[in-house]
Amino acid sequence: MDGYTMIREILEKSTYTVAMCGTDMMKESGMQSMRAPEISYKVEREYGYSPEEIFSSVFYSNRTETFFKYYKKEMLEPALEPSDGFFALAELESRGLLQYAVTNNVYDLPERAGCKKVLNLHGTIFDNECPRCGKEYPMEYIRDAKKIPLCEKCQIPVRPKVMLFGEQVDNQLMTQAVNEISKADVLLLLGTNFNSGLCDPYVKYFEGSKMILINGQEHFMDKKAHVVLHEEVKTALPKIVWPNGRDA
Numbered sequence: 001m002d003g004y005t006m007i008r009e010i011l012e013k014s015t016y017t018v019a020m021c022g023t024d025m026m027k028e029s030g031m032q033s034m035r036a037p038e039i040s041y042k043v044e045r046e047y048g049y050s051p052e053e054i055f056s057s058v059f060y061s062n063r064t065e066t067f068f069k070y071y072k073k074e075m076l077e078p079a080l081e082p083s084d085g086f087f088a089l090a091e092l093e094s095r096g097l098l099q100y101a102v103t104n105n106v107y108d109l110p111e112r113a114g115c116k117k118v119l120n121l122h123g124t125i126f127d128n129e130c131p132r133c134g135k136e137y138p139m140e141y142i143r144d145a146k147k148i149p150l151c152e153k154c155q156i157p158v159r160p161k162v163m164l165f166g167e168q169v170d171n172q173l174m175t176q177a178v179n180e181i182s183k184a185d186v187l188l189l190l191g192t193n194f195n196s197g198l199c200d201p202y203v204k205y206f207e208g209s210k211m212i213l214i215n216g217q218e219h220f221m222d223k224k225a226h227v228v229l230h231e232e233v234k235t236a237l238p239k240i241v242w243p244n245g246r247d248a
């Protein structure tokens, strides 16, 4: 039996499956990692600071204009689209084979592919709020603002509800992730590894029967999973979901 068939059978037998979608799944959708040396270098040359410095709560408060210049150009303009991995995930959910997805991606990629039960641990670029009056603003309002996007009523900066460096995951979201993972019979780790910021705090709450890991990048802790596929999620998951091709 090949790995795809094995995983398909585990998913079909599972009573409750939770997927964790990591950063490598975003990269498959075209996102550039802030931590990649060539990106860091480019950003430092253009803005005078590293991406980690700019994308932090301290920087947001003190150098708001530069923060938004960076945020709009580097995070909103690339306009990522969900990869086939996310569409395969949505198909699993619609067949009743996936109960929940947890992600740290801020681009709403699972939802835009059709997933309905998704927990965005780090928030999303589509939620923006005035910290004073609570008025909500769409992503386009931030993207199209000339300089700093200001609340129409309060004239103070509208805050994108994404987690910045130096901030903690919201307590309620954390509890919800732990609840889902502890309910799961099967845990599907996609585009991530056990050592990542997404998995490390949560996998210990898993009490189910099988962990499946799919990732193009190998990691020495991968063997903790019961089944491992070293392949990009965007090619592997569609083969699991649509063994005879997507149109069959």
Ligand SMILES: [Zn+2]
Pocket (backbone or CB within 6 Å): 130, 131, 132, 133, 134, 135, 151, 152, 153, 154, 155
């Ligand atoms: Zn306001």
